[in-house]
Amino acid sequence: MDQLAGKVAMVTGAARGIGAEVARTLGRVGASLMLCDVIDGADILGELAAAGINARFRSLDVRRADDWAAAMAEVDEMFGRLDILVNNAGVFIVRPIEQSTEEDYQFQMDVNLKGVFLGTKAALPLMKRITREQDSGSIVNLSSVAALVGSANAALYGASKGAVRAFTKAAAIELPGAGYNIRCNSVHPGMVDTAMAVTALDRFSGTDAEKRATVAARYPLGRVAQPADIAAAVLYLASPAAGFVTGTELVVDGGMSAQ
Numbered sequence: 567m568d569q570l571a572g573k574v575a576m577v578t579g580a581a582r583g584i585g586a587e588v589a590r591t592l593g594r595v596g597a598s599l600m601l602c603d604v605i606d607g608a609d610i611l612g613e614l615a616a617a618g619i620n621a622r623f624r625s626l627d628v629r630r631a632d633d634w635a636a637a638m639a640e641v642d643e644m645f646g647r648l649d650i651l652v653n654n655a656g657v658f659i660v661r662p663i664e665q666s667t668e669e670d671y672q673f674q675m676d677v678n679l680k681g682v683f684l685g686t687k688a689a690l691p692l693m694k695r696i697t698r699e700q701d702s703g704s705i706v707n708l709s710s711v712a713a714l715v716g717s718a719n720a721a722l723y724g725a726s727k728g729a730v731r732a733f734t735k736a737a738a739i740e741l742p743g744a745g746y747n748i749r750c751n752s753v754h755p756g757m758v759d760t761a762m763a764v765t766a767l768d769r770f771s772g773t774d775a776e777k778r779a780t781v782a783a784r785y786p787l788g789r790v791a792q793p794a795d796i797a798a799a800v801l802y803l804a805s806p807a808a809g810f811v812t813g814t815e816l817v818v819d820g821g822m823s824a825q
């Protein structure tokens with residue numbers, strides 16, 4: 567079913583991991599895509615083109631307002647609209663509080679929180695054109711279970727993702743209040759099998775397989791997430807099926823944080 571036919575979606579951090587899977591998932595159901603990352607996006611762009619998905623890629627550092635302005639100008643020129651923004655780009659440093667530096671703090675706050683703020687602000691001139699007669703616009707922010715429960719050796723990461731959760735709820739109230747037909751929700755994954763998770767595994771001892779088994783045992787469903795588990799949640803929040811869903815936090819963690 568092409569539930570996003572005619573829609574335009576922008577995804578940050580889209581070159582790999584969850585962002586790339588979100589791009590595949592939204593593209594498969596009809597969305598045209600503007601993909602952004604600080605690393606090269608040739609692989610995902612080629613894959614999407616081969617699948618007949620209309621996508622563009624441009625270099626964008628979510629910390630830079632001028633990058634956002636240029637990207638939005640290109641979206642307007644190429645597509646003339648923006649329906650969905652997925653603020654997915656993120657960074658994760660595993661380090662105890664005692665050893666964490668001001669640079670660790672600033673880096674994670676800048677990418678994980680400032681990036682969401684700048685992206686949301688930059689998207690509004692385009693997204694506020696969506697009328698009440700149309701399906702609502704949707705902003706989906708990648709937070710984490712680390713925003714909901716304590717995560718040892720990742721206090722700064724958790725703090726940045728907790729701030730994303732609070733920012734999301736504020737935007738969900740403020741934007742409709744300003745007359746904009748835009749919903750805003752956060753997604754909270756537990757561990758997801760991506761390059762970022764390899765960093766997280768460093769917190770455990772043993773072989774790679776032993777570390778993965780230790781982590782999987784903490785999840786009631788007996789495994790960590792695949793990027794497709796998270797992309798399915800993003801698709802739901804981005805789609806008309808979630809037309810009355812805003813300001814919510816969708817936890818996708820196999821029951822880990824329910825314990």
Ligand SMILES: NC(=O)c1ccc[n+]([C@@H]2O[C@H](COP(=O)([O-])OP(=O)(O)OC[C@H]3O[C@@H](n4cnc5c(N)ncnc54)[C@H](O)[C@@H]3O)[C@@H](O)[C@H]2O)c1
Nearest residue numbers: 579583584604627628654655656708710755757758760762
């Ligand atoms: N993997 C997990 O276990 C997990 C769990 C919870 C939440 N998340 C969140 O999901 C999102 C995606 O994570 P992932 O697992 O795919 O990680 P990943 O490291 O595989 O991908 C992150 C992407 O973001 C990009 N990026 C980093 N800094 C950027 C910047 N300044 N500007 C633009 N792009 C930038 C990277 O180049 C990379 O392509 C992140 O926000 C992350 O915090 C991941």
